[in-house]
Amino acid sequence: MEKRDDNHSNNLQEHASDSMKHPCTPNKTVPKSAEKADAISREEESNFGSDVDGAGMVDSSPSASPPRKKLLSDVKQNLLNEERAQKAKLAHEIAFDSNFKLPDRPQEPSPEDKSSEANLRRMRKNISEVMHRAFWDCLKSGIESDPPIYDHAFMLLQEIKGILLSLLPKERKTTFHQRIEEYLDLDFLRQQAENGSLNVKNVAAFIVDTMASMCAPVRDSQVAELRCIDDVVELFRGIYKVLDLMEIDFVNFSIQVIRPHIQRGQFEYERSQFAKILENSPDGLQHTRNWISNTYQRLRSELERLYQQMKRDNSRLQGTSASDSFEKKYSDIENAKLSPTSILNAAYSTILSCDFDMKELPETLAMDRERIESLKTDADRIVLVSSVMITSCGVLGQPIASHREFLEKSKENLVTLSKPDANQDLTGVLEGMSLQCWKDAVDHAKGGGPELARCVRPSNESALREQIVTLKNRRTHPVFKLLHDRTVDYLVSSASRVQTRSPTTLPPVPVGLTFMSGALVDAASRYAKLVNMNRAAYGPFYAPVIREVLGMSSPDGEKRETVSPKAGARKKLEMSDNRGCSDVTPEDLEGKCKVTGSLDDLD
Template sequence: MPIDDKEDNAKLGSEDESKDAPGASSSAEGEHPLDSSGEGDMIRKKPRVNSPRGNSPIASPHKHATFEELLRASGLVTNMALAHEIVVDGNFKLKPKDLPENSIEKQCRDIVHKAFWDTLRQQLEDDPPTYDHSITLLGEVKELLVSILLPHHDRLRTQIEEGIDLPLIQQQAEHGILDVHHYGNFIINTMANLCAPVRDEEIAKLKEISDVVPLFREIFRVLELMKLDMANFTLQSLRPHLKQQSVDYERGKFQEFLKTQPDGLELTRKWLEEAADDLRSQDSQPSAEGAVSSESALTPVRILNHAYMALLDWEDTKLFPETIIMDQSRLQDMDEKLRKSILIATVLLVTYTNMGPIITSIQGFPSTLKHHIVAISDGVGDLRTIMPNIAEQVCTDVNECLKERGIAEMDGLKADALKSQVIAAGDREHSVHKLLDSRGRSFIKMLISVPVNFDPTTRIPPGLSTIQPQLMEVAGQFVRVIGHNRTVYGPIYSEILGKMLNIK
């Protein structure tokens, strides 16, 4: 009883498999080399409460440690997390390491670096100059340049070997004729031939530096960026191959984890059982016409899709299923984005309903209001707490638009009525909010169940067109994550659901 992996769904919001030159997209500075730049960091978790569950006959390991902690204890998390992140996060990039300010590690690094550069300057200013540090420096630069080369860069490899000939440099130093500036220019020209277009400006700035010490400082900084560019280019090139390998790798690592636990699928079974119970409850409810739902047959795929959707509305106090934990933070981010997007759509619809054609005909108003709501809600967990601020902003934006077009602004009574309705719309049980939320989630659920040729952009639910980009971003991320999860853990889900439904 295999559960279809819906690999075709991964095309929605799929990553750009660019084959441009190395570093076609630059790596931002200031983050750990294994951080992700797109849908979230590896195994990063928000400070949400995981409440203990009731007693059971056999002590569960989850009562004393999260699944992530158990993975770490098993020595399985780092490589598994990295492989998963590369495949699932279409924007994954390696980034430069950023040490926390005032940390001991950063202070030690800065002291060592300063000592090296100060010594280099002192040696070059000696009479006669000494070149111990200069030779070390050129040797390290040579290693960095060679590390950036691709296998087919034979000509450049030869040029580097001949251009930075360390035995020759040693002889020049012994005779006091070492020209460090000459080698600096050679290195810059070589970097210009190797770098991605995004680094051209940095290379141009190097040519403007005449002082040897700051020049080589900058050379090292840019070379480290170029090295990351090459690594990211390699990751993009290998991504299709990694996708194929990651499924078996993650599944194998998870099986290793299960061997270390008395019951490593407890939360996963509970998650699927809750989804089945919820569907049974829905199916037993009569429709508006008084008839029981015709889609009453529980199937493994239907239960699994329903369970996946529950992840986008997960209670803060509940532990995530073991098979989902790698994407916990990513799914929490999607949940937050979806809720904010639905709130924006609700506020806009309530505003349009109250103001009528006088506002709906104004181009640019939705974008302006969306931008302001996003700014107000940034970093806020409970959106209901900021509804008065959003209501004030709505009235401000409406009056600004009316004023710009020479139309009388709202009077006090009308403004108060609009504020009151906007504040009420922040409640997820508000009729408009609830309707749009249901439509948005139903739309996403449909996407994880549709055939490959489905074009979601042509069927955005009514009332949600104002948030189409935001909705499609969340939907694309969700489809990609769920598609990969279904592929990796499908056999496990099939076994659990088969027993649950008594399917042989």
């Protein structure tokens, strides 16, 4: 057994080494359907080859058919962009998630998910199941016929042979190569079939023995189960399933080996793939531009209100020195709030807002959509549970609110009840929380004396329910809104501390959120990692957008200054040449995507 494990380890390492040459394209055999589709694509391309040049441009001659050829070119470009996006996403997942691996079976969409993507996945699954069932039925009828017909059997053996060889090292020949080539010599097996001497069970037994020698220890039990199958068709069906799992095992091991290499070149790779995608997009950064522009306008509005407030406060003071102090103080605040880094940090914080529409998610954050949705859900849960806890403590009173045992038990139950449920609205969740809070309070007050008994007097039950249910108006409820703002500020502050490598990585947990401190710290760590990795990868794409929003340069390269909305009342936002702005000369991203700037150039 130890010898088998040593051979297995060596094979895995060599397979991983070979996969490192193409880290984003795992070694897998190409399905026959894919080969046929590729052949059809090449045939269509050859039919139109005289009218479509190497760059995908359409011949404008009268004999050409521009609409059809233009459509073919667009389809090919879209497929190429999709492939680039998939490779970049795979590399991003491997680098971002240290536990990332391919699952044994694809995750199926939930029955409640009615999105077009979920419906497409269900349709593909149904089509695949129908095709597989038809193939196994044909194989069974062929083997059981008299005389046996092995056409489908040889197709299956050819694919099994290819899978076994794909799991072996490519750089050198091993004894496994020799044995597989010898025992699965399809020409010799066909001769045996013609002579009526082919023993399919012996061939299947050899395949199972080979799999037992090559598979990871975790698959030993599944391979052993194959030896107990007597029906030949069911045996080959089981062999095919276990081989699929073995391929996934090899790919996952390769991912572990190549992860450090991908992490070292992750940002450059993502930037290059994203730039190639933008080359063929009319405005591939439309959502990103709107995202940053809207953030800038919001910051401007906040500064306008702040300026008016400071102006009213200053009007009560007399003298030139007071006026100069007011102007200088406002100018410092304005420059700090409208610095490129501050604008981008504020933009990142908007993705956590209850009002943020995920359909408007910036293109630069598209690969982190699921992480952002998870963060938003967790942040809402943290705020919701904390709001309910504060409300219940306020209604029930200090005597019971000071008991840590009651608070811990109530928090655990509320966290369970706050888990998202597509079939239940927020009002229903809050009503369930109010009932649970009251039950926990009553249970805790039993035998606790008169003070605790007063906390659970009957009048408090209805008051508790009314107060908790009002939290359904999350956007306007003062407690929820305050705690949500504190949660977002905490996450943003944590990301800034990580970015600047502050000795104290995370700030202290804000008042009112201590009930959920563990979940809050976890969310802050995930948010900081997401934001800072995104900033490092896509900073050069954000730089020209922020320059445009700030009006830091004109299209012809001349420097411009952004003037405050109240002319003459505030200082102009000055971005001098010594801050590196003149060194940033990215080409217009709407047409060409060569990026040479960065956020560091702007600060």
